[in-house]
Structures are given as structure tokens and as C-alpha cells.
Amino acid sequence: MDFVEVVKARMSVRAYKPDPVPREVLERVIDTALWSPSGSNTQPWELAVVTGDKKEELDSILVDCIRKGVKPDPDVPIPQDIPEKMLARRNEVHAKLGEYLAPPEPGTSYPLEMFRFFDAPVAVMVWVERSMGDYSTFDAGLFVQTLMLSAVNEGLGTCAERSVILFSNQIREFLELPESKKLLLGLALGYPDPDAPINSARTDRGTVDEFTAWLGL
Numbered sequence: 001m002d003f004v005e006v007v008k009a010r011m012s013v014r015a016y017k018p019d020p021v022p023r024e025v026l027e028r029v030i031d032t033a034l035w036s037p038s039g040s041n042t043q044p045w046e047l048a049v050v051t052g053d054k055k056e057e058l059d060s061i062l063v064d065c066i067r068k069g070v071k072p073d074p075d076v077p078i079p080q081d082i083p084e085k086m087l088a089r090r091n092e093v094h095a096k097l098g099e100y101l102a103p104p105e106p107g108t109s110y111p112l113e114m115f116r117f118f119d120a121p122v123a124v125m126v127w128v129e130r131s132m133g134d135y136s137t138f139d140a141g142l143f144v145q146t147l148m149l150s151a152v153n154e155g156l157g158t159c160a161e162r163s164v165i166l167f168s169n170q171i172r173e174f175l176e177l178p179e180s181k182k183l184l185l186g187l188a189l190g191y192p193d194p195d196a197p198i199n200s201a202r203t204d205r206g207t208v209d210e211f212t213a214w215l216g217l
């Protein structure tokens with residue numbers, strides 16, 4: 001695949017084959033992502049790859065939080081004041097996904113499969129040292145994008161999920177992380193199920209001019 005093909009082939013995959021992902025494949029994906037840039041080459045990202053019994057344990061911790069109505073307390077606050085244009089894009093995606101995801105159980109507000117990482121065989125959790133501040137979040141974002149593209153290059157799919165860090169304290173406890181670690185994002189990872197209807201849901205993008213100010217040309 002050439003570079004543009006990889007970028008455009010990446011999509012959020014929300015249904016996976018149960019096939020395990022070999023460790024050497026995961027190591028290649030991570031090794032490529034480690035070549036992401038970061039401020040002063042600080043490489044502030046840290047991650048856990050969770051599979052097998054430990055993944056089942058993590059899924060059930062998160063699903064329990066939802067079912068028991070535990071108050072979300074994410075390390076990265078959920079945006080409250082979303083500009084109209086972006087709100088419209090968000091609503092469009094939510095409406096599209098709503099056609100495929102099971103509705104939340106009564107008394108809960110999220111589709112449960114999100115908290116099982118859409119039953120992917122692998123969950124990846126990403127965090128940084130809290131004292132590294134906002135720029136490390138930017139660095140980690142670059143790392144995560146390279147990780148997702150590297151996964152596509154290996155025939156894998158991913159779905160970045162901020163929903164799975166809603167319960168940061170419970171995850172920190174599970175991962176045995178100190179309070180100084182700021183959880184940023186989780187990812188589902190595995191081989192995409194091409195027959196699952198939800199994987200046919202596609203998002204679109206605006207035009208170059210919609211986002212770009214051209215100065216001097």
C-alpha cells in the first residue's frame with residue numbers, strides 16, 4: 001500500500017474477527033509508531049497492550065462501571081462547549097453509529113460494546129506523565145495516529161476510544177499505575193470483520209479550503 005492509500009484506508013473498525021494478533025506483529029506496529037515526532041524527542045507516550053484473560057478482566061471492569069452507574073472521572077475532561085459546526089459533525093457520526101450499535105441498556109447512556117473495545121482481541125491503553133502537560137498529549141496523539149496507520153499496514157484495524165478512559169481511576173488500578181500517569185486514550189485493535197454491517201459505516205471530510213487559510217499564494 002502506498003502512503004495515501006494507508007491513510008485513506010484507515011477507518012474506525014467497530015467489529016473484529018476473534019483471531020489473536022501475534023506478538024511479533026504487535027511489536028512491529030509499536031516499533032513503527034515509536035518513530036513519531038515529539039517535542040524535544042521526549043517520547044512521552046507509554047502504553048499497555050492488553051489481551052486474553054487480562055482483556056476480559058478490563059472489559060468487565062469497564063462494563064461494570066457503566067452498569068453500576070459509576071460517575072465518569074476521565075483524566076482528560078469531556079468537551080462541554082462544542083462550536084456548532086463541530087457539534088453538527090459529531091451529531092452526524094453519532095446518528096450514523098446509532099443505526100448499528102445496540103442501544104444503551106436501560107438506565108445507562110453508552111452502548112456497552114464500546115467498553116468491550118468492540119470485542120477486539122487487543123486493547124491498547126495510552127498514557128503520559130501528568131507533569132509533562134498539554135504538549136505531551138499532542139505528542140501522544142501523533143504516536144497514536146502512527147500506530148493506527150502502522151496497524152493498517154499490517155492488515156489490522158483500530159478504533160481510538162476516549163470512552164474507555166472515562167473511568168481513569170479504575171483503569172489506573174487495573175494497570176497498576178501511579179496517580180502521576182494521565183490516561184489519554186484506549187484503542188481497540190484486531191483483524192477487521194469485513195462482513196459486519198457496522199464496518200460499512202464511513203465518515204466523510206470537509207474540503208481543503210474549509211480548513212485552510214492561504215496567505216501569500
Ligand SMILES: Cc1cc2nc3c(=O)[nH]c(=O)nc-3n(C[C@H](O)[C@H](O)[C@H](O)COP(=O)(O)O)c2cc1C
Nearest residue numbers: 010011012093114159160161162163164185202203
Ligand atoms: C481521540 C478520539 C476519541 C475517539 N473516541 C471514540 C469512542 O469513544 N468511541 C467510538 O466509537 N469512536 C471513537 N473515536 C472514533 C471517531 O468517532 C472517528 O475517528 C471519527 O468519527 C472519524 O471516523 P473514522 O475514524 O472512521 O475516519 C474516537 C476518535 C478519536 C481520534
